[in-house]
Amino acid sequence: xxxxxxxxxxxxxxxxxxxxxxxxxxxxxxxxxxxxxxxxxxxxxxxxxxxxxxxxxxxxxxxxxxxxxxxxxxxxxxxxxxxxxxxxxxxxxxxxxxxxxxxxxxxxxxxxxxxxxxxxxxxxxxxxxxxxxxxxxxxxxxxxxxxxxxxxxxxxxxxxxxxxxxxxxxxxxxxxxxxxxxxxxxxxxxxxxxxxxxxxxxxxxxxxxxxxxxxxxxxxxxxxxxxxxxxxxxxxxxxxxxxxxxxxxxxxxxxxxxxxxxxxxxxxxxxxxxxxxxxxxxxxxxxxxxxxxxxxxxxxxxxxxxxxxxxxxxxxxxxxxxxxxxxxxxxxxxxxxxxxxxxxxxxxxxxxxxxxxxxxxxxxxxxxxxxxxxxxxxxxxxxxxxxxxxxxxxxxx
Ligand SMILES: [Zn+2]
Numbered sequence: 381x382x383x384x385x386x387x388x389x390x391x392x393x394x395x396x397x398x399x400x401x402x403x404x405x406x407x408x409x410x411x412x413x414x415x416x417x418x419x420x421x422x423x424x425x426x427x428x429x430x431x432x433x434x435x436x437x438x439x440x441x442x443x444x445x446x447x448x449x450x451x452x453x454x455x456x457x458x459x460x461x462x463x464x465x466x467x468x469x470x471x472x473x474x475x476x477x478x479x480x481x482x483x484x485x486x487x488x489x490x491x492x493x494x495x496x497x498x499x500x501x502x503x504x505x506x507x508x509x510x511x512x513x514x515x516x517x518x519x520x521x522x523x524x525x526x527x528x529x530x531x532x533x534x535x536x537x538x539x540x541x542x543x544x545x546x547x548x549x550x551x552x553x554x555x556x557x558x559x560x561x562x563x564x565x566x567x568x569x570x571x572x573x574x575x576x577x578x579x580x581x582x583x584x585x586x587x588x589x590x591x592x593x594x595x596x597x598x599x600x601x602x603x604x605x606x607x608x609x610x611x612x613x614x615x616x617x618x619x620x621x622x623x624x625x626x627x628x629x630x631x632x633x634x635x636x637x638x639x640x641x642x643x644x645x646x647x648x649x650x651x652x653x654x655x656x657x658x659x660x661x662x663x664x665x666x667x668x669x670x671x672x673x674x675x676x677x678x679x680x681x682x683x684x685x686x687x688x689x690x691x692x693x694x695x696x697x698x699x700x701x702x703x704x705x706x707x708x709x710x711x712x713x714x715x716x717x718x719x720x721x722x723x724x725x726x727x728x729x730x731x732x733x734x735x736x737x738x739x740x741x742x743x744x745x746x747x748x749x750x751x752x753x754x755x756x757x758x759x760x761x762x763x764x765x766x767x768x769x770x771x772x773x774x775x776x777x
Pocket of ligand 1 (some may be wrong): 718720721729
């Protein structure tokens with residue numbers, strides 16, 4: 381619920397930025413300030429210097445007025461980064477500036493982004509929008525013998541769903557967790573088997589706890605039906621957590637990506653830290669999988685390199701995953717008025733021979749097209765071979 385608020389805060393921010401269009405030059409700088417990746421302050425300051433240098437080099441071909449504007453804004457961003465920025469929990473930083481009217485915006489993101497600097501007549505929001513669309517949602521359920529709490533984790537923030545699930549609380553006075561086995565009980569004597577030697581166990585209490593966990597699993601499943609997630613994290617004392625996992629329907633059990641040992645009553649910061657560690661692993665696994673997919677696809681001949689052939693494959697609806705280098709700048713292109721094929725600037729469509737209409741930013745159009753039938757992501761320049769010319773695609777066989 382609260383997640384929607386955060387999402388819309390970012391979305392609102394992006395919406396506002398879309399209206400920033402004027403004749404002056406806007407510089408958009410994406411900087412990876414992730415502490416895991418760039419532990420020292422000097423590391424991201426150095427990364428910014430590299431970006432600034434590459435911006436200056438690419439500006440050399442532009443008109444003098446663009447060069448001057450760019451020099452001014454890059455200096456301003458550098459100063460702000462050095463004197464004002466405090467990293468804290470920020471992992472990705474987007475800075476937007478226009479030197480002429482000293483307009484400046486900084487967006488601090490709880491997720492990692494790829495270094496990129498772009499200048500043009502308006503903010504360059506493609507990476508930010510894609511990130512928003514792609515950021516996985518994690519459902520989090522903490523359960524013990526008497527209670528269940530539900531959370532949602534998205535874009536680095538954890539929010540609690542207000543509904544709480546209270547069980548019959550048969551063991552309120554007990555210090556340790558309820559001793560329920562993860563294996564389903566086949567016989568009525570299960571209660572006696574679970575009990576540590578010498579402990580008196582009330583079977584009625586065992587049955588109550590079992591029923592409580594079965595009810596929690598059902599409540600969790602219907603909650604997730606109403607609040608779709610990509611991944612699920614379970615927590616609480618091991619026996620109850622395992623029992624809950626066992627009681628979940630397959631469609632949600634298969635989404636469990638991690639288990640955390642935090643108490644159900646733990647403060648939200650503690651839960652957030654534990655879930656963030658799992659989200660980081662999931663993110664890393666997804667990155668590794670993407671790179672290995674690209675390598676495999678290249679080996680099998682189902683990878684396409686270069687903007688022109690990638691646009692052709694997109695137009696044929698063959699692209700499974702589009703990879704865009706952060707070094708690929710916006711550029712004009714063309715859209716066929718008849719078959720909607722995308723291409724580099726061309727008067728006549730190569731597919732059907734119909735006339736085309738110009739497109740301001742073919743990279744943006746390609747990303748939009750790719751996210752319909754497949755997926756799309758930004759990758760650091762060094763991941764894409766020079767031969768790829770800033771764009772690659774994994775296509776369907
Ligand atoms: Zn056409």
